[in-house]
Amino acid sequence: MQHESQPLMNHRLSRRSMLLGLGTTVLGGLLAACGGGESEETPAAAAETPTQAAAAQTPTTAAASPTAAASPTAGTPSASSSSGEPVRVGVIGTISGVYSTLGQNMVDGMKLYLSEIQNQAGGRPIELIVEDSAGDPDQALAKARQLVERDQVHLIAGVTLSNEAAAVRDYIVEAQVPWIIGNAGLPGLTRDPNMRSPYIFRVSFANGQYExxxxxxxxxxxxxxxxxxxxxxxxxxxxxxxxxxxxxxxxxxxxxxxxxxxxxxxxxxxxxxxxxxxxxxxxxxxxxxxxxxxxxxxxxxxxxxxxxxxxxxxxxxxxxxxxxxxxxxxxxxxxxHYSPLYDSPENKAFVEAFQSTYNAQANQFAYQGYLAARVIAEALNATDGNVEDKQAFLEALKGVHFTGPTGEFRFHPESQGPVITVxxxxxxxxxxxxxxxxxxxxxxxxxxxxx
Amino acid sequence: MHRKGLDVRSARSSRLLLLAVAVIALLVAPAVLPDYPLSVLTEIVIFSLFVMSLNLLVGYTGLPSLGHSAFFGTGGYAVALLAIRAHLSAIPALIVAVLAGIALALITGPFVLRTSGAYFLILTLSLTQVLFGIVWLWRGMTGGDDGLPGVPRPQLPFLSGVVGSWTNFYYVVLLVVAIAVATLWWVVRSSFGLTLVGIRENERIVEGLGYPTWWTKYIVYILAGGYGALAGGLFAYFKGYVGPGQLSWLTAGEALVMVILGGAGTFWGPVLGATVVLLLRYEVSSFTQRWETILGLVFILAVLFLPEGLARLPDRIRDIRAKGRPAAAPAEQPAAEAVGSTAIAERSEQ
Structure with missing residues (x-):
């Protein structure tokens, strides 16, 4: 029966070679994936100098990516104590596509604040691992997974779009990684009792908050x-x-x-x-x-x-x-919740620093990134850098308050969203x-x- | 002739051996892979089923669909709505998802199958765009562009507690996909499957031979819809989330790229395509945002040099090597002949 139809089949498939190729590709790729995971332990964290931050506004975020960190010059992995080991912060942002400026500005804002504190808080260096979600919820989720499981980040910051936030929400909460939302305004994340979580903080806004x-x-x-x-x-x-x-x-x-x-x-x-x-x-x-x-x-x-x-x-x-x-x-x-022309010394300093570093005007997204980095640093200071003690760290995040560019910044104790000045x-x-x-x-x- | 028979047998047994090795590798993968690569592998397995279902249309029947995400998304939304709103467990939810895909195909089949070629492509594209629009605008039911989060991942009860939840879910996926792929294998090897290939090659001749070609296409369209919806349901569980992106024609386009890249009309080729594209996406994108450029280059190179897909790469290499070797060299001849006859044997295997 099968052989009768041979003349029709001009697609010649060799299943043996097929499977061989498939097996090699899958295993090779996955081994590469594991390999990548190991190599990024290298302590390239501290290298976030202002010049590098400036370089990072070029489309590739190489300065912060794990691969770049694993370059031979970075040295060998150090099995240091938790106090000296960097706090790894995974950043998910829409850095390519239609909304690329939103994500890029947010990352720039974060880097600006970190460079102001020499990438150190609570006695530990802070390492940013930036991943591009490209405005795609599926990719945002995959990146969250990659950051948590492969890069073993202590915190996640960012997420640009609401649908990306909706996609990653369950995963991050399940993985029990504190998450500081840097833009996404999906209201439920802080307003809906079934959706909010002790792990979710938002420095930006809920849609409708300033409207x-x-x-x-x-x-x-x-x-x-x-x-x-x-x-x-x-x-x-x-x-x-x-x-x-x-x-x-x-x-x-x-x-x-x-x-x-x-x-x-x-x-x-x-x-x-x-x-x-x-x-x-x-x-x-x-x-x-x-x-x-x-x-x-x-x-x-x-x-x-x-x-x-x-x-x-x-x-x-x-x-x-x-x-x-x-x-x-x-x-x-x-x-x-922001204007670069808001009149306060903190805002002036922020706008000028942003202008001189990136040669661009600060905006709401840069401001949010700046806040996100500051919140992380404040909480690290309050806990002496012990990000491993999650409950204490979450408490510290909850209690963060400081005078930011537009006045006092604090989280609402119930929603864990920001209290903003409109x-x-x-x-x-x-x-x-x-x-x-x-x-x-x-x-x-x-x-x-x-x- | 006797020798050829032997070759066929040995080729078949070595292929079975390789299949067994692949199956064992997939089974033990969780033991050696950390969670992240395992989740990438899970996605590859799910997408493999999706592109194999598309391959039924594109590769076997010669119907170029650019709307297969309609089924993928339908399955996803069916599962998500049932799991979130009705708290239905996975098996009935997946069955309903498959039925939803089949129903969609039953309804749309008579319209899209009036056409073929580029018109078929456009009609299927419109179909998925219509569904996309409905999902986008019907915010009360579907959450609009924010999608539906909170789809609980199913677990195999006898494994829970023994292995981690991701490993457990991986085995759920593997089990479902294995059953689906086994039935797909049976479909394409049946006389029905051969009729499909006949339609692809020359529909008029097949029709002239008395085969009901329209009904054959209708049935394969329904089958592809069912398998596509099953993959979509698994994908919704995998992500714990479903959004309109799963219905988008971009998803369908990506699946089409996977099929063509891997080898349309070959059984395992699409799996290779899905693997390459997804690994490119997840591995290359972590060091450059230009991974799509690289995918584009790979695709162009594949179309230029391997127009029948990556699955044909070993055959191509063999052809080139056989060509490069002068047939006159007597010492080499037996080996070359053996290789050649294996190739013939494999072709006749089809």
Whole structure:
């Protein structure tokens, strides 16, 4: 029966050679994987000097990757006592793809703080192992696994996107690795009692945390009664718009329309047209990255800005993209937990250090990275570097408080999310010709259970 | 002729031996591999089943599907929803996942199978995009782009406590995939499987011989859907999470790359493709973000020099060596002849 059909089969498979090849590949690859795991014990940790940190803003994060650390010059593994052994911090960030600036800025912020403290805290060197999740939840999970099981990290910091955070959450909690979230705003991670965990801390924000107070502010202070909300059509967009709308309505305002546009929309014309037909006092918008550039530019070109003032979440006019938006972004009022123009000595020092190290303006992501590194260092100091005693270390993390760039930083004791100062900012042209988010008001002590 | 028979027999037994070695290696892998490489191996095993199911369509039947992730994702969401919302245990959940994949194939089959070639590719692509859109927008049920976290990993009860939870789960995966691959083997070796190859080579002739080719394609599409959904269910358990990425056409595209890279239409080739791609992803990506560039180069090289896939690499080497060796050299002849006849024997094995 089989042999009758031979003429049809011109795909000649030799199963023997196939299996041989397969076996070699699998075993070879996996052995390489083990080998990689062993070699990265080399003590290249301390090498995070500012120059190297600067070099690391090039696309490859070689300075922090285990492979680079295992280069022959790094010496032999030292079987040192726990006190001298580096504290390994695994960093997961979206360093390639559409959201690469978010992850890269966060990593830069972390490195900046670590270089300020000479990569030492609690008497131990701190080693960063940076892995790229590429905006892909599957890859984020694989990287988390790799960091925990192969690199044996003591802590995980970072995670850029909400869906990446959702994907890695169970794994990290199960592995009992303290996790300091550096950006992902998935609300449940700190707000949902079933999802939060003693191992999860967040220095950034929960989606809605800085949008909700803006609801009150827009009604009471800015005096808008009728607002259209528009956002990117994905979970964070709905969460943020929802938080703003809810508080705006509670304050007495009316949401006259909701317009959601898919990510990577090139032509906002149809959406702007819908907005134009509505009768409103202002438009609240949440867009990010390239979408934010296109939305704000097209909103102004469309002539809508003369019709409805544009307000929104800080991401819509983030420092990353503000100069691309230029005049189109002028006078946009937004809320965020950060602005590089916030007036405090700590913030000035941070912005200047960031500028001189990376030749770029600090933004919310860099700020969050800076906070994440600082939180880790403070907790290490409080425990004399004994990160191995997990319960004590978690307690120390919980108790961390310090004066950061935007004032006092602390975690909410129940949610373990940050208590932030919401800054109300307006885009203005600065004396040097660039554009900036000038702080016009501040709403203090906003935690992530308050909305 | 007598000699050839011997060769066939010895080739077959040595192949069985190698299969046995591979099986034993997979069985003892947890003993020698730490958790991380073991998790990579688990993923390779799961993806192997997924790409083998795609290979049924692409390799055996000649239907180029760019939407196989529809089944992979359907299985994943079925398992995740049942495990999280209904607290269903793994065996019934996986069975429902397979049924969901089969149901999806039953419904969509008549539409996509009206076409072939590039049109088939586009229709399957649209199918997976439609599902992607539904999942993305139906946030109440699917969690939208945040996906569904919290899928508990199944364990073999008699192993729990004896081995770690990852090892235990690895054996769950191995068991399920082994059963599935054994049935797949039986399918492609049956007369049904040979009809598929006939359709790929020349559908009109097969039809002219009286075979119901449309129904054959429909059935293989349903089978591929079922196997794909099973792999998707396992993948959801593996990650403890399911998101729309599992349904994305990018996942389908990656699977297609694995199939073609490994060798479409060969039984084990796709496994090789999945292994290479996943190892590249996890190993190369830890020292450079440009791993996709490297994958691209590997793919281009493979298409140029091994158009029938990596599975053909040993045969190619043998061909080149046989060519390089002048047939006139008498001393070498017996060896060359032996090699050649083995090759013939292996071909006829197909």
């Amino acid at each position: 909700a107070p803006f609801g009150d502010y827009a009604y009471n202070t800015l005096g808008y009664k009728r607002v259209v909300v528009t956002a990117l059509d994905y979970s964070a967009g709905h969460d943020k718009a929802g938080a703003f709308s809810q508080r705006f309505q509670q304050a007495g305002g009316e949401i006259v329309g909701e317009v959601y546009a898919p990510m990577d929309t090139q032509d906002y014309g149809p959406y702007l047209q819908r907005i134009q037909q509505m009768d409103a006092d202002a438009v609240w918008a949440f867009y990010s990255g390239g979408d934010a550039v296109r939305f704000v530019l097209q909103y102004t070109e469309f002539g809508l800005k003369d019709q409805f003032p544009l307000i929104g979440a800080g991401d819509t006019v983030d420092e990353n993209i503000l100069n691309q938006q230029g005049d189109a972004a002028l006078d946009v009022v937004s809320t965020l 800054l109300v900012r307006r885009v203005e042209k600065l004396p040097d010709g660039s554009y900036g988010n000038v702080v016009i008001d501040a709403i203090g002590n906003v935690d992530d259970l308050s909305f």
